Amino acid sequence: MNENVANSVGEMLRSARESKSLTLDAVNRDTKISVDVLNSLEQDDFDSVGSDIYLKGFLKNYASFLGIDAGLVLKALDRQRGKGVLSRGTMWDIEETVAEEKLRSPRIFKRVVLPLLFVIILILTLLFINERRKVKRLTLGDARGYLQSTTVASRST
Numbered sequence: 001m002n003e004n005v006a007n008s009v010g011e012m013l014r015s016a017r018e019s020k021s022l023t024l025d026a027v028n029r030d031t032k033i034s035v036d037v038l039n040s041l042e043q044d045d046f047d048s049v050g051s052d053i054y055l056k057g058f059l060k061n062y063a064s065f066l067g068i069d070a071g072l073v074l075k076a077l078d079r080q081r082g083k084g085v086l087s088r089g090t091m092w093d094i095e096e097t098v099a100e101e102k103l104r105s106p107r108i109f110k111r112v113v114l115p116l117l118f119v120i121i122l123i124l125t126l127l128f129i130n131e132r133r134k135v136k137r138l139t140l141g142d143a144r145g146y147l148q149s150t151t152v153a154s155r156s157t
Contacts, residue, residue, distance in 0.1 A: 008044050008076070008080055009041070009044060009059065009073055009076050009077050009080055010041060010042045010043050010044040011042075011044075012068065012073060012076060013041055013042050013059075013062060013063070013066065013068070013073070014042040016066040016067070016068050017042075017066060020066065020067075022066075024038050024039065027062070027065065030065060031061055031062060031065050033058055033061060033062060037049055037058055038062065041058060041059065041062060044080070046077075046081075055077075056074060056077075059073050059074060059077060060073070060074070
């Protein structure tokens with residue numbers, strides 16, 4: 001076997017999976033990594049996985065699941081891609097990617113805060129409408145009472 005193929009990340013992962021007699025579907029069930037991503041990792045098609053952060057996360061999880069040292073897999077990835085040492089530009093890209101991920105609105109805002117805010121506004125609106133009805137009833141009741149009292153007073157004089 002060619003040394004480059006034997007040292008490729010995909011070959012390491014595939015041979016470890018096959019030595020444990022695991023199918024991609026079984027790995028998918030246990031790791032929750034999609035079969036498409038697993039195929040891409042085993043075929044060294046890293047560009048289809050997404051950003052480097054996702055790629056490295058998938059590789060760490062997959063390697064750990066297979067019992068391979070994740071550090072070795074990531075070193076092999078850097079060697080395979082010709083990135084033995086991170087350059088300043090690469091570090092900048094990583095920091096930028098992390099900053100973008102941190103800037104995204106958290107899911108809790110969409111799933112909890114917005115519905116809760118909607119319910120609060122709805123309750124306040126219903127309370128406001130109810131109070132207006134009470135005020136109208138009281139106002140009409142006071143007007144009727146006033147009219148009745150003036151009518152009774154004018155009849156008695």
